[in-house]
Amino acid sequence: LNHFEIPSYNMIKFEREMGNGITNPLLMRTSDDYYVVKYLGNEHGPRILVNELVCYKLARLLDIPIPDAALIKIDENALSLSPELQKLGVQPGLHFGSKLVSRAEPSIQPPLVALVKNKEDIPSIILFDQIIYNDDRTMNPGNLIVDLKNKRLLALDHSHTFRLGAIWNEIELKKIHENNLCLVKEFHGQNYKVLLKYVNGYNPFNKILQKIQKVSKEDIIWCTQQIPEEWELNNLDKDALIDFLWYRIENINKFLHLLKDQCSDWKGGVSLEI
Numbered sequence: 001l002n003h004f005e006i007p008s009y010n011m012i013k014f015e016r017e018m019g020n021g022i023t024n025p026l027l028m029r030t031s032d033d034y035y036v037v038k039y040l041g042n043e044h045g046p047r048i049l050v051n052e053l054v055c056y057k058l059a060r061l062l063d064i065p066i067p068d069a070a071l072i073k074i075d076e077n078a079l080s081l082s083p084e085l086q087k088l089g090v091q092p093g094l095h096f097g098s099k100l101v102s103r104a105e106p107s108i109q110p111p112l113v114a115l116v117k118n119k120e121d122i123p124s125i126i127l128f129d130q131i132i133y134n135d136d137r138t139m140n141p142g143n144l145i146v147d148l149k150n151k152r153l154l155a156l157d158h159s160h161t162f163r164l165g166a167i168w169n170e171i172e173l174k175k176i177h178e179n180n181l182c183l184v185k186e187f188h189g190q191n192y193k194v195l196l197k198y199v200n201g202y203n204p205f206n207k208i209l210q211k212i213q214k215v216s217k218e219d220i221i222w223c224t225q226q227i228p229e230e231w232e233l234n235n236l237d238k239d240a241l242i243d244f245l246w247y248r249i250e251n252i253n254k255f256l257h258l259l260k261d262q263c264s265d266w267k268g269g270v271s272l273e274i
């Protein structure tokens with residue numbers, strides 16, 4: 001699968017806090033474009049940036065629709081000129097930026113979803129959430145947006161993934177697989193309820209399964225590369241995350257069986273999928 005380098009851009013100007021969301025992302029103008037930035041120094045710690053970066057890379061490998069991402073550099077000099085950023089606790093270094101979709105609708109309502117052009121990506125997003133153990137998209141408004149200009153549904157916000165969100169480590173990740181695999185909680189929450197209408201026909205997961213078949217452990221290792229030093233991911237935790245994701249990909253059939261029971265418009269059997 002296609003590996004690429006995440007670009008990095010300098011912050012030019014801090015515009016404002018996005019004003020919603022528990023991680024308090026910041027809107028910044030950069031040397032490239034406007035980005036919604038999850039910053040080092042946020043009250044949840046650096047792991048949410050790791051989660052965002054790793055999930056972004058995996059999303060791109062699996063062709064999940066997601067805004068482009070970049071590493072956003074804020075140096076000491078830029079910080080010293082901004083009392084607002086200092087007050088927020090922003091640290092110098094690299095941060096995670098998601099390129100701003102300028103006309104975005106965060107409320108996922110049936111008439112709007114009916115208009116998006118990439119409905120074939122809907123089952124993919126659901127299966128992707130099972131792989132990354134993302135409990136945060138079933139109910140939470142704003143973690144799916146519709147790009148109104150391009151009429152595309154996009155997945156965003158991978159801060160609270162790997163079941164434990166900001167607080168995972170090697171030991172806790174290993175514990176998760178001592179229990180049987182399961183679907184994310186609140187599976188029939190308000191967002192998924194709308195999306196599940198589009199998990200229909202005989203092969204709803206065909207698009208993402210074509211990609212998953214090609215994923216190797218090297219691809220998962222690649223997803224954990226290019227993490228900035230200052231995000232402080234140690235090697236034991238990094239290896240545990242690789243094993244966690246690889247285990248879930250290797251066991252994708254188990255997720256398909258679990259999904260089959262919850263997706264009433266999916267016709268035919270799971271065995272057709274593989």
Ligand SMILES: Nc1ncnc2c1ncn2[C@@H]1O[C@H](COP(=O)(O)OP(=O)(O)OP(=O)(O)O)[C@@H](O)[C@H]1O
Pocket residue numbers: 018020021022023024025036067098099100101102104106136140141142143145156157158159
């Ligand atoms: N690339 C983007 N383009 C347009 N809007 C965005 C983008 N990234 C984030 N947003 C908007 O900012 C909001 C907050 O971002 P995000 O969901 O990533 O942060 P959060 O603090 O983790 O949210 P929460 O924890 O409440 O789900 C989103 O719900 C979305 O409306």
Ligand SMILES: [Mg+2]
Pocket residue numbers: 021140141142143157
């Ligand atoms: Mg969010």
